[in-house]
Amino acid sequence: MPIELVSSTKSFDGLQQQYRHQSAVLDCPMHFSIFVPQKADREEKQRYPVLYWLSGLTCTDANFSQKAGAQRLAAALGIALVIPDTSPRGDDVADDPAYDLGQGAGFYVNATQQPWKQHYRMYDYIVKELPQLVEANFSVSQRRAISGHSMGGHGALVIALRNPERYTSVSAFSPICNPIACPWGEKALGAYLGADTTGWEEYDASVLVGRAETHLPLLISQGDKDEFLEDQLRPEALQLAAEACGYPIRLEHHAGYDHSYYFIASFIEEHLRFHADFLLKNNPVA
Numbered sequence: 001m002p003i004e005l006v007s008s009t010k011s012f013d014g015l016q017q018q019y020r021h022q023s024a025v026l027d028c029p030m031h032f033s034i035f036v037p038q039k040a041d042r043e044e045k046q047r048y049p050v051l052y053w054l055s056g057l058t059c060t061d062a063n064f065s066q067k068a069g070a071q072r073l074a075a076a077l078g079i080a081l082v083i084p085d086t087s088p089r090g091d092d093v094a095d096d097p098a099y100d101l102g103q104g105a106g107f108y109v110n111a112t113q114q115p116w117k118q119h120y121r122m123y124d125y126i127v128k129e130l131p132q133l134v135e136a137n138f139s140v141s142q143r144r145a146i147s148g149h150s151m152g153g154h155g156a157l158v159i160a161l162r163n164p165e166r167y168t169s170v171s172a173f174s175p176i177c178n179p180i181a182c183p184w185g186e187k188a189l190g191a192y193l194g195a196d197t198t199g200w201e202e203y204d205a206s207v208l209v210g211r212a213e214t215h216l217p218l219l220i221s222q223g224d225k226d227e228f229l230e231d232q233l234r235p236e237a238l239q240l241a242a243e244a245c246g247y248p249i250r251l252e253h254h255a256g257y258d259h260s261y262y263f264i265a266s267f268i269e270e271h272l273r274f275h276a277d278f279l280l281k282n283n284p285v286a
């Protein structure tokens with residue numbers, strides 16, 4: 001499937017680019033951003049491992065690219081960054097006037113309900129189609145890690161917990177940890193998956209952690225001044241579930257930080273170094 005370059009900008013010797021492609025899974029044109037380092041001492045055949053970043057409600061591929069400040073360290077470590085959009089988009093794609101449903105709010109699920117199911121298959125897009133596309137078109141390896149913020153933190157946790165063989169490690173900023181029991185999750189999962197809540201559990205990190213046979217390295221950063229912490233994010237539910245089943249998670253609370261990209265920018269270095277330990281193990285680019 002061809003990809004079309006939309007923009008290309010040099011950053012820390014690497015290239016920050018945006019591409020457009022026709023997604024077969026989502027049945028619409030999509031944009032994604034990618035940062036590929038250009039390490040001077042890299043051997044030609046060496047490929048960069050990839051950190052996938054899933055963004056939150058209302059975001060596109062631009063928010064993380066422009067606000068997190070991840071390129072400097074990604075360039076130095078030799079890690080590529082892939083930043084997809086948060087939902088299918090377009091005039092023909094179902095939408096909702098609210099910010100927390102429809103375009104910009106795909107919740108990383110495969111929808112089963114009308115009017116969503118034709119396009120809203122972000123789970124399959126992130127797990128299968130996008131990595132295939134990226135690995136076929138760029139100098140990147142099949143070593144993948146995954147991270148995200150809020151709705152994207154939920155997506156990263158769910159995707160890693162369900163596909164541990166595909167990722168070296170997972171992390172999240174302010175993730176929606178227990179979507180089957182919070183207003184954002186109840187609304188989105190109800191719309192995309194229908195009223196029968198049994199299917200919702202496949203998309204709830206606090207449930208999936210108890211079913212996991214493989215334990216991936218897992219880091220969560222959470223600000224205590226986050227306006228969504230109590231009602232929507234529920235990290236304590238994930239922590240309790242993880243403790244109950246012996247899944248080691250590193251949950252770090254940061255005093256004074258809110259839900260914004262200022263928080264992400266403050267701790268992205270810690271997350272990149274966390275993933276680098278696993279992404280580059282036995283496979284250093286430098």
Ligand SMILES: N[C@@H](CCC(=O)N[C@@H](CS)C(=O)NCC(=O)O)C(=O)O
Pocket residue numbers: 055056057058059063067099149150151259260261
């Ligand atoms: N209050 C926001 C809720 C959405 C929100 O906070 N989105 C977060 C992710 S859950 C975000 O990253 N926004 C974009 C940004 O800060 O760049 C709104 O109504 O738009």
